Amino acid sequence: MGEAVEVRPGRDADVGAVATIWREGWRDGHLTHVPDALVAVRTAESFAVRAGDRVADTTVAVVGGAVAGFVMVAGDEVEQVYCDRRHRGGDVANTLIAEAERLVAAARHERAWLAVVAGNGRARRFYERNGWIDEGPFDYPARTDDGPISVPCHRYTKRVANR
Numbered sequence: 432m433g434e435a436v437e438v439r440p441g442r443d444a445d446v447g448a449v450a451t452i453w454r455e456g457w458r459d460g461h462l463t464h465v466p467d468a469l470v471a472v473r474t475a476e477s478f479a480v481r482a483g484d485r486v487a488d489t490t491v492a493v494v495g496g497a498v499a500g501f502v503m504v505a506g507d508e509v510e511q512v513y514c515d516r517r518h519r520g521g522d523v524a525n526t527l528i529a530e531a532e533r534l535v536a537a538a539r540h541e542r543a544w545l546a547v548v549a550g551n552g553r554a555r556r557f558y559e560r561n562g563w564i565d566e567g568p569f570d571y572p573a574r575t576d577d578g579p580i581s582v583p584c585h586r587y588t589k590r591v592a593n594r
């Protein structure tokens with residue numbers, strides 16, 4: 432048994448921790464799997480800016496008083512499930528995806544969806560283990576300051592409504 436995992440809404444004070452986990456996890460899941468032009472603009476500063484902009488959409492997982500991972504939910508889309516390296520393979524990611532599904536259902540959506548980079552095998556295995564269905568490949572327009580960059584992804588969905 433690992434340490435207890437708590438989830439709560441993100442706060443401004445979490446932005447630094449979220450940005451660090453996001454920057455490291457993005458590289459772990461995306462390098463070699465996305466266009467070089469996207470890697471070039473995903474700088475440390477870009478993650479700090481985006482983490483600050485997205486506080487209202489952020490839920491954090493806390494272990495032992497420290498942020499151990501986060502998820503962002505926007506409407507029916509589950510975005511950015513990220514777990515600190517030290518907390519992968521434990522309860523943090525499972526707790527975050529369950530909370531994200533609960534939030535999508537609470538916003539009265541029947542089905543949640545997410546995009547995962549085609550080459551991110553660990554994340555795809557994680558979603559499938561949690562009951563998400565691979566709906567096949569599509570190109571996701573990753574947002575950048577200079578406009579969207581098309582990234583080869585798979586769309587996953589999961590029914591989240593209780594009835």
Ligand SMILES: CC(C)(COP(=O)(O)OP(=O)(O)OC[C@H]1O[C@@H](n2cnc3c(N)ncnc32)[C@H](O)[C@@H]1OP(=O)(O)O)[C@@H](O)C(=O)NCCC(=O)NCCS
Pocket residue numbers: 456457459460461511512513514515518519520521524525546547548551552553554556557560
């Ligand atoms: C994706 C993430 C949240 C999953 O959390 P996690 O705690 O690492 O997930 P788990 O270890 O419980 O599950 C991962 C599964 O992938 C498997 N796996 C590990 N490495 C793998 C690889 N290279 N290829 C395929 N499967 C892999 C694991 O064995 C496990 O499967 P199992 O439960 O059948 O044994 C976490 O790895 C992470 O933060 N990654 C970096 C950020 C990222 O890519 N986020 C997703 C963006 S869409």
